[in-house]
Amino acid sequence: MGLIGGGPGSFIGPIHRIAAEMDREIELVAGCFSSDPGSSREAGESYRIDPARAYPSLDAMFAAEKARDDGIDFVSIVSPNHHHLPAARAALAAGFPVISDKPATSTLSEAQELTALVASAGLHYALTHTYTGYPLVREARARVAAGALxxxxxxxxxxxxxxxxxxxxxxxxxxxxxxxxxGPGGCIGDIGTHAFQLAEFITGLKVVELLADLAAVVPGRPVDDDCTVLLRYDNGARGVLLASQIEVGEMNGLRIRVYGDKGGLVWRQEVPNTLTLHSLDGRTEVVHAGGPQLGPDAASRTRTPTGHPEGYLEAFANIYRDFAAVLRGESAPLLPGIEDALRGMTFVDTAVRASRDVSGWVPLTV
Amino acid sequence: MGLIGGGPGSFIGPIHRIAAEMDREIELVAGCFSSDPGSSREAGESYRIDPARAYPSLDAMFAAEKARDDGIDFVSIVSPNHHHLPAARAALAAGFPVISDKPATSTLSEAQELTALVASAGLHYALTHTYTGYPLVREARARVAAGALxxxxxxxxxxxxxxxxxxxxxxxxxxxxxxxxxGPGGCIGDIGTHAFQLAEFITGLKVVELLADLAAVVPGRPVDDDCTVLLRYDNGARGVLLASQIEVGEMNGLRIRVYGDKGGLVWRQEVPNTLTLHSLDGRTEVVHAGGPQLGPDAASRTRTPTGHPEGYLEAFANIYRDFAAVLRGESAPLLPGIEDALRGMTFVDTAVRASRDVSGWVPLTV
Amino acid sequence: MGLIGGGPGSFIGPIHRIAAEMDREIELVAGCFSSDPGSSREAGESYRIDPARAYPSLDAMFAAEKARDDGIDFVSIVSPNHHHLPAARAALAAGFPVISDKPATSTLSEAQELTALVASAGLHYALTHTYTGYPLVREARARVAAGALxxxxxxxxxxxxxxxxxxxxxxxxxxxxxxxxxGPGGCIGDIGTHAFQLAEFITGLKVVELLADLAAVVPGRPVDDDCTVLLRYDNGARGVLLASQIEVGEMNGLRIRVYGDKGGLVWRQEVPNTLTLHSLDGRTEVVHAGGPQLGPDAASRTRTPTGHPEGYLEAFANIYRDFAAVLRGESAPLLPGIEDALRGMTFVDTAVRASRDVSGWVPLTV
Amino acid sequence: MGLIGGGPGSFIGPIHRIAAEMDREIELVAGCFSSDPGSSREAGESYRIDPARAYPSLDAMFAAEKARDDGIDFVSIVSPNHHHLPAARAALAAGFPVISDKPATSTLSEAQELTALVASAGLHYALTHTYTGYPLVREARARVAAGALxxxxxxxxxxxxxxxxxxxxxxxxxxxxxxxxxGPGGCIGDIGTHAFQLAEFITGLKVVELLADLAAVVPGRPVDDDCTVLLRYDNGARGVLLASQIEVGEMNGLRIRVYGDKGGLVWRQEVPNTLTLHSLDGRTEVVHAGGPQLGPDAASRTRTPTGHPEGYLEAFANIYRDFAAVLRGESAPLLPGIEDALRGMTFVDTAVRASRDVSGWVPLTV
Structure with a gap:
């Protein structure tokens, strides 16, 4: 794996590295960590890779790695949003599959271009919607699919x-x-996309229209930092998406509650190892990560026994494990891909447009 | 105290009785528990009052009680919404102060009439927004007022x-x-009004416009059972109000989170004896009911030491305690009154209207 | 009901009053609230009873109340421990049933005397082990009895x-x-007895021997304030009882976990409205107060629907409700009585003795 | 790093591998995973190491690895307890530092021998008391050391x-x-040692005597599966240690509460990212992993921002990170070492002896 971005001071770069390598199916061996050659070199040292493989430019990396017998098999893009498309374009052109941080691009038109590029390149593309890697998120999805709700x-x-x-x-x-x-979305792109994708992932439903009210609450901020979005799904279900970056004391409180005519479920990212299930007759069951109640989607992505908490890095590692699987030609149907990329950017674009003049429902059309 | 409503099968009647009597400042001695005389008599027995004071009609009750030296001092209205106005009108006309279950009436025009009636009668009127009786809700209000957030x-x-x-x-x-x-509001009137009032109570802010999306999710239901309402407050603050009666597994999950530019707070009705406070520097403090951190509004309405949980009935009793205070001529500034009644019904009316054609912000004007 | 004790500054007196009256089956009408006549009078005012019935002595109360047609039916003893026996002795001698705060007496020999007095008087005696009044404690007991564990x-x-x-x-x-x-026990008598009794109540087992290590942790304190007691039950089960009054930050954290060969359960007094049940196959179920899963022992002692928290006062009221039932000649098998009184004081006495020289197991023999 | 043990079916082997490699300071390159050569080979494949370095015996591994320029720098012992001493002896004799799973050995005399071997070898030895790797455990220790309690x-x-x-x-x-x-200890050795060590780690106190009651609750079990141990520390503090493997529904519920004369703290392994601090004036503060309140011991061992949960594997990785530091000649004062090994086995031995005839306090002398 070659990293694009993740230079000095990066939060997400080292996390991708740990996640990618956790199951020993992937190794970080190269990178163009920064557009500044010195910074790229410095980052390479911090990642403990061969200094010769900390490249000053994408072109240099692709050329050198393709020339090696043991060159990288794919790239991981972790730079800020506006770099995503150029980096992916270059990687795909050079023949490298791509796994990318989200949102996929900074604008919808870029996402459309990316979709076309991936299609024409015929190469794998994955998007690190980390939270779908949590075992109990996958369990939630399986329970919904099995009709429990x-x-x-x-x-x-x-x-x-x-x-x-x-x-x-x-x-x-x-x-x-x-x-x-x-890109034009601040909070809505940074974390709203995670929430949007998580809800579709668990329920299997697709948003067909929305009503959005985004605001920049902090004076002078040029992008939204607080978002309320009402959603309608293709089966008529109603959804509410709240995302904010100005709620003092909240840390990384992603959570989802889903209700059907037979039951309900609740999952919270900050206590990710329990999933609560309610049924119409008043029963409440708590399902534990690592426990015997889990189906194969969750059980196969759990590394420790019940009561030994796994967290964010392990969830992230599950995304990379799925990506490694598809690169080997195996199936990994839960891995977010280019469709999620395009849907996510369509969501951001639609929400930003809808919010300019809050006047009712706006179709979400991919 | 004379009860109006609360006949056989009533959930809320016995609760009003317990709450009213808890602090021994009020005693249930009479009632017109049902428009059916037999049911009223039966209910009187279950409340263990003098059978002669279980009246078959409001007129009978008011006449007989006024004739007694030890007659009732006020009435408590706990019948379904559409009875609220007629009952209050009759009580006020007979010279009795009124404490009423919420929502105050079934329509806005009724609430406007009630407002005028209360004003012309010059009698006390209170609305049992129970949740404002919780000590930590009052503490939350005090902290916000003191600028903690x-x-x-x-x-x-x-x-x-x-x-x-x-x-x-x-x-x-x-x-x-x-x-x-x-009335025209289902969920929005039954519980949405509580949420609306609680948020204004804690923050001291007033809603000036809203955007509402109400729905009847259960097929064939003639009133809303699931509500999403976006709120704007008079200082520009943004609010989201979610109320639902179809979320399987949720019990009575009223909760509120408030965020300012210096801090945040979280309170949940189902675990009412803790209040969580966050500050911008990353500190989190948990305040306990009965503990030494509480200000006078909370401390004066707490009956047990810290760790001895008080609950819904005690919160309810605090409302009655405030009402007893105002009847004695004392001040009880936190007691919800006719203004809350009118604001609440204006909220219901505005939300129902706004939701018919969700097309943007609608002013809330009382 | 006549109260003995509960004078100015009392925590538990007002709580007994609220609990006794909550279900309108009992009314506080008289009391000897203090051995100081002025204090007794002052307390009478605070309880809002007829000043003539705030007596300066037990003798005065018993004489006057027996002379009334509407005199008290029983007394409730809430004074400090060393007053319990004299008060109960006088009340029983005067023909009044007794409900008493715990521990029943200050020494074991007093408890033995009390047991004999109750037997010879042929009058009802109950002990306010409040925590057994919680609906979910009764549910826990029913589940254990039904073999769930x-x-x-x-x-x-x-x-x-x-x-x-x-x-x-x-x-x-x-x-x-x-x-x-x-009495000789500090913490062990004040709260250790609650824990001891709760465990026997839920499991139906009886302690047959114990090993105790009590200490006065705060320098100069003449009674124990921190207790560790190992227990053996009559079926061979192992128990651990921890009670402390010096654990800074703990409020009133009574909690119990019970494990059998098929399941386990957990209940916590500070969040009393949920009961967690585990089964050997890894399933975890959460049972909610007021919910449809409850058996009759719990359901009949619940006043509010699920999600409307009941707390300490309602649990206490359930004890009084049971006492009112036995006074009416009904059965209330869950009401703690003189056997609990004697067992509790035997526990205190045995633990205090055992702790003087911690040298192994000491039989607990009633 | 070379692994000893961790063959097919091992729970702890893969966990050591992930933990060791997480920070890219250590790489698993060799192993003697089983005493069965086929199993060792099979395990080597599952760890994805060079097949030539999956050795059939310790001797083969040590000889071959010493002969390589890029041979292993140390071994990690993860086999069952009775293998620990022979494996460590052989490794030390061959000149390899050792990091070992706990308990250090299966008997106290083995631990004493091991202590002597480590001293004479002059090589580093570490014990994977995983839970001391949690950032908030280290924060708890720092707070206690700073006098907060x-x-x-x-x-x-x-x-x-x-x-x-x-x-x-x-x-x-x-x-x-x-x-x-x-070894002679079942539960007491497997998990009791963790609890014993964690309490000393956080408080800096040392146990000087104990009273133990161990039992085999499951019929026919030849070792203890349920343990109660009373502890006295060198400053006179009182401790209670409870460890059990038969409490149905409990998963891996390690937790500790510490109380001083100024404050208290609570930490739970299953929700490891919060630490609760109480002070004598009634204040409760919640400290979050990754948050700005953390001191350097915790902050330097955290990989993700607040709200992104780290768990068991990250805690484990912190132990390896410390070990890598000491191998580089740096200081890692929090890393458990041979003293913990000897104290732990002394604890097991003392507790097992003490429990044979529970008759009071037994000195714990290392």
């Missing part, structure tokens, strides 16, 4: 954070609040 | 229930889903 | 508090740490 | 599990309940 009628997916409640200070905050780098 | 920017108030996810079976369910008895 | 093998009952971690300041703290008033 | 008076450390409540089925269960392989 009956027909889905309602869902509430929330993604509260508080880290941008003050001034945007630091590398992470700066690019995420700069439309030139993040 | 800074300027309020955002709040999320949710009231999920699941008990109407199936067919509406039983006395409680039947009248609440019948517009002739409940 | 199989054969009980192990239990852990804990009662951590922290309010005596510093100097014993205030009326409550002072008498509880004074052996002349509390 | 005042003088420690009391602690309760519990390690409940339920997985051995039935028959011991499967590889993990079988060797752990076989004294020939586990």
């Amino acid at each position: 009956g027909t889905i009628r309602k869902l509430v997916v929330e993604y509260p954070q508080g880290w941008l409640a003050g001034e945007a200070v630091g590398k992470q905050a700066e690019w995420r609040t700069d439309p030139a780098r993040s | 800074g300027t309020i920017r955002k709040l999320v108030v949710e009231y999920p229930q699941g008990w109407l996810a199936g067919e509406a079976v039983g006395k409680q369910a039947e009248w609440r889903t019948d517009p002739a008895r409940s | 199989g054969t009980i093998r192990k239990l852990v009952v804990e009662y951590p508090q922290g309010w005596l971690a510093g100097e014993a300041v205030g009326k409550q703290a002072e008498w509880r740490t004074d052996p002349a008033r509390s | 005042g003088t420690i008076r009391k602690l309760v450390v519990e390690y409940p599990q339920g997985w051995l409540a039935g028959e011991a089925v499967g590889k993990q269960a079988e060797w752990r309940t076989d004294p020939a392989r586990s």
Whole structure:
């Protein structure tokens, strides 16, 4: 694996590295960690890779790696959003499959271009919607698919954070609040896309229209930092999506509640190892990660016995494990791919447009 | 105290009785528990009052009680919504102060009439927004007022229930889903009003416009059972109100989160004895009911030491305690009154209207 | 009902009053609230009873109340421990049934005398082990009795508090740490007895021997404030009882976990409205107060629907409700009585003796 | 790194591999995974190492690895307890530092021999007390050391599990309940040692005497599966250690509560990313992993921002990270070493002896 981005000060770069390597199916061996050659070299040292393989440019990396017998098999893109498309374009052109941080691009038109590029390249493309890697998210999906909740009628997916409640200070905050780098969506692109995708992932439903109210709450902020979106799904189910980065005290509170005519379920990212299931007769069951109640989608992606908490890195590793599987020619139907990329950017684009003049429902058409 | 409503099968009647009497400042001594004389008599027995004071009609009760030296000092109205106005009108005309279950009436025009009646009668009127009786709700209000959260920017108030996810079976369910008895609002009137009032109570802000999406999710239901309402407050703060009665497994999950530019707070009705406070520097403090951190509004309404849980009945009793205070001529500034009645019904009316054609923001004007 | 004790500054007096009256089967009408006549009068006012029935002495109360047609039917003893026996003796001699705060007496020999007195008087005697009044404690007992856990093998009952971690300041703290008033047991008598009784109540098992290690942790304290007791039950099951009043931050953390060869259960007093059940196959079920899963013992002692929390006062009221039932000649098999009184004091006495020289198992023989 | 043990069916082998490699400072390159050559080869494949480096014997591994320029720098011992000493002896003799699963050996005399071997070899030895790797455990230790709790008076450390409540089925269960392989301690050695060490780690106190009651609850089990141990620390503080493997429904519930004269703290392994701190004035603070309140011991061992849960594998990785540091000649004062090994086995030995005839306090002398 070659990393694109993840240079000095990156939060997500080292996390991709750990996640990718956790199951020993992937190894980080090269990278173009920064557009600044010195920074790229410095990052290469921190990742403990061969200094010769910390490249100053994408072109250099692709050329050199293709020339090696033991060159990289794919690239992982972890740079800010506006770099995603150029990086993916170059990688696909050079014949490398791509796994990319989300959102897939910074604009919808870029996502459309990317979709076409992936199709014409005939190469694998995956999107790291990390939270779908949690075993109990996969269990939730399997339970819904098996009919445990009956027909889905309602869902509430929330993604509260508080880290941008003050001034945007630091590398992470700066690019995420700069439309030139993040795209037109701020919070809606950064975390709203996770919530949108998670709800579709668990329920198997697709959003067909939405009503969005996005705002920049912190004075002077050029992108949204607080989002309320009403959703309608293709079976008529009602959804509410709340995402915010100004809710002081909230950390990374992604959570989802799904209700059907027979039951309900609740999952929370910050306590990811339990899934609560309700049934219409008043019974409440708690399902534990690693426990005997889990189906194969969850059980096969669990590394520790019940009571030994797995967390964010393990969920992330499950995404890479799926990606390694598809690269080997195996099936990994739960791995988010280019369709999620396009849907996600369509969601961001539609929500941003809809929010300019909140005047009712707007179709979400991919 | 004389009870109006609360006949056989009533959930809320016995609860009002317990709450009213808990602090021994009020005693239930009379009632017109049902429009059916036999049922009223039967209920009188179950409440263990003097059989002679279980009246067959309001007129009979008011006449007889006024003739007694030890007659009732006020009435408590706990009948279904459509009875609220006639009962209050008769009581006020007979010179009795009124404490009433919410929503205050079944329609906005009734609430406007009631407002005028209360004003002209010059008698006390209170509305049992039970949840404002919880000590930690009052503490939350005090902390916000003292500036602990800074300027309020955002709040999320949710009231999920699941008990109407199936067919509406039983006395409680039947009248609440019948517009002739409940009024045009179903869920929005039954529990949405609590959420609306709680948020204004804690923050001191007033809603100035809203965007509402109400639906009858259960097929054939003539009133809404699932509500999403976006709120704007008079200081520009953004609010989201979610209320539902079809979320299977949810019991009585009223909860509120409030965020300012300096801090945040979280309170949940089902675990009412803790209040969580967050500050911008990352600190999280848990405040306990009965503990030494509480201010006078909370401390004066707590009956047990920390760790001895108080609950719904004690919160309810605090409302009656405030009402007893105002009847004695004392001040009870936190007691919900006729203004809350009118605001609540304006909220229901505005939300129902706004939801008929979801096309943007609608002013809420009282 | 006539109250004995509960004078100015009493925590438990007002709580008994609320609990006794909650279901309108009992009314506080008289009392000898203090051995100081002025204090008794003052307390009478605070309880809002007829001033003539706030008596300066037990003799005065018994004489006057027996002379009335509407005199009290029983007394409730809420004074410090060393008053329990004299008060009960006088009441029984005067022909009044007794309900008493626990521990029943301050010494074992007093409890033995009391047992004989109750037997010879042929009058009802009940002990307010409040926590057995919680609906889910009764549900737990019913589940164990029905075999849901199989054969009980192990239990852990804990009662951590922290309010005596510093100097014993205030009326409550002072008498509880004074052996002349509390008896030889401090923490073990005050809260250890609750834990001991709760475990026997839920499991139906009886302790046959124990190993105790009690200590006065706060320098200079003349009674124990931290207790560890190992228990053996009559079926061979192993128990651990931890009680402490010096665990800073603990409030009133009574909790119990019971394990059999087929399942386990967990209940916590501070979140009393859920009961967690585990089965050997890895399933975890959460049972909610007020919900449809409850058996009659719990359901008949619940006043509110699921999600409307009941707490300590309602649990206490259930004890009084049972006492009212037995006074009416009905059965109330779950009401703690004189056997619990004697067992409890035997437990305290045995634990205090055993702890003087911790040298192995000591039989608990009633 | 070369692994000793961790062959087919091992739970702990793959976990050591993930933990060791997480921070890219260590790589698994060789192993003697089983005493059966075929099994060792098979395991080597599953770990994806060079087949030539999956050795059939320790001798073969040490000889071959010493002959390589890129041979292993140390071994990690993850085989059942009775193999620990022979494996460590051989490794030390061959000049390899050792990191070992706990308990260090199967008997105390073996631990004493091991202590001497380590001393004479002059090589690093570490013991994987995983739970001390959790950032908030290290934070707890730092807070205690800084005096936040005042003088420690009391602690309760519990390690409940339920997985051995039935028959011991499967590889993990079988060797752990076989004294020939586990040593004389069952539960006390397997998990009691973790609890013992965690309490000393956090408080800095040392146990000086104990009273133990161990039992084999499951009929026919030849080792203890349920343990109660009373502890006295060198400053006079009182401790209670509960460990069990027959508590149905408990998963891996290690938790600790520590109380001083100024404050208290609570930490639970199953929700490892919060630490609760209480102070004598009634304040409760919740500290979050990854948050700004953490001191350097915790902050330097955290890989993700607050709200992104880390778990068991990350805690384990912190132990390896410390070991890598000491191998590089750096300081890692929190890394458990040979002293913990000897203390742990002394604890097991003392507890097993003490429990044969429970007759009071037994000194714990290392």
